[in-house]
Amino acid sequence: MSETFGRPLGSAKDAINAATRAVPPWVLYALAASYGGWVFFEGATGRLGPEPIEALEHVYGLRALQVIILGLAVTPLRTFAGLNLMKHRRAIGVIAFFLVLAHFLVWALLDIGQLSAIWADIVKRPYVTIGMAGFLLLIPLGLTSNNWSVRKLGGARWRKLHKLVYPAAALGGLHFVWLAKGFQVEPLVYTGVILGLLALRLPFLQPKRRARG
């Protein structure tokens, strides 16, 4: 079985891995930046419907969750499917951070627009509090997503610090669930996927590594 199926599957995997490895990271940054800018332009020119602020808030927030999910999928994809996106994990994380930042800025500056009201919402509205907490957890990750910081912190401490993305992602999902009006499926699906990807990191689910011991 493994003789007949293993080889073609393995080569398909290798082809995908080779193709994604060939993409330079700046391409991802450029795509993300132009997408973010384009959506903003659409909002400013009336192409996002009659209420562009809410639309922008939602687009940036939803895309942020999707990119965070992609980032959380990198390790399980390698462990369980043999697909290697490691090279792009930093770009994925940085793009997610900027999407969350854009989501926050649209809310704070365009939607609320008043410092006292922003603060009141953060302390009084649980779903805002949760979203804000998730954003704060991502700030040190955004600031240390560079080679200098990895060297300075050392690989082990850097990896430990970047595990903050786990609670941040869970808070992001909960933030989405909490703001829904009525019983809605989509936020529950996002949160379920996030929790599932986090569960794949549980120690007993890790495959045994033959080479060690």
Add this chain to the structure above:
Amino acid sequence: MARRYTSPLTSADVTPKGLYLNRRQIMAGAAGILGAGLIGGGARAQEAQAPNTFEEITTYNNFYEFGTGKNDPARNAHMLTTEPWSIEIDGMVDNPGTYMLADILSEMTIEERIYRLRCVEAWSMVVPWNGFELNDLLDLAGVQDGAQYVAFETALRPDEMPGVSRPIIDWPYREGLRIDEARHPLTLMATGIYGEPIPNQNGAPVRLVVPWKYGFKSIKSIVRITLQEEQPVTAWNSYDPREYGFYSNVNPNVDHPRWSQATERRIGGGLFARRQPTLMFNGYEDEVASLYEGMDLSVQF
């Protein structure tokens, strides 16, 4: 003899049909000629009263029977069959029965009413409705003594309403008013917008408009009206009574548990418009505050 409501907004405030499709360009042009410094508070207040465009009113809707996205009703509501349409009027009335809408309309006086609409989600519009007073319909049915409340029900048609396959709320959508609220001259049964037949996404062919209450009280596509003694079960109130009160009068001093109701976003202002302060009873305090005398509006919200 209820006094008929006369709007402080007149037909002169309604942008002529030829202009409403591109009102914003015209306003922008006018502002450019006048210069920003010359536009005083009065001019700005008037602009705040100007009705939203037909496009804004018909593409930004909450009508969960057709999807939860703001644009979903505009895309999906064409599936709703609105002709023929009948309303069952039952409960404590002298003339219960199934009324054809066309027969009702032949008895009613259609008026234009330019009302503010304030959604519980803290956005607002100004809509030039056409419709008749609910009071007149209640007189047609003959309300019996002892009827304290009016219950309303929206059509429930899974074949025509893609949204009802999901249990977002306990379908059908239901709403209710106290009898004095229902008989108030401001309370309208709308059948048109800008003189056009009301589009499906706005609640065709006939919907309630209660301008001093949050928008979800103004139930759409009504198929049943019941006069009764007890307070009706209503959709959002039974979904979460802590978040959506039976009365749901617009009140900037009583926040929704998850967000502030002190300000609102006026639809159509674009990406850089500021929020506006929300008015008590959505600006209809003089007309309706007496209905709630002696009530603690933070308890009976």
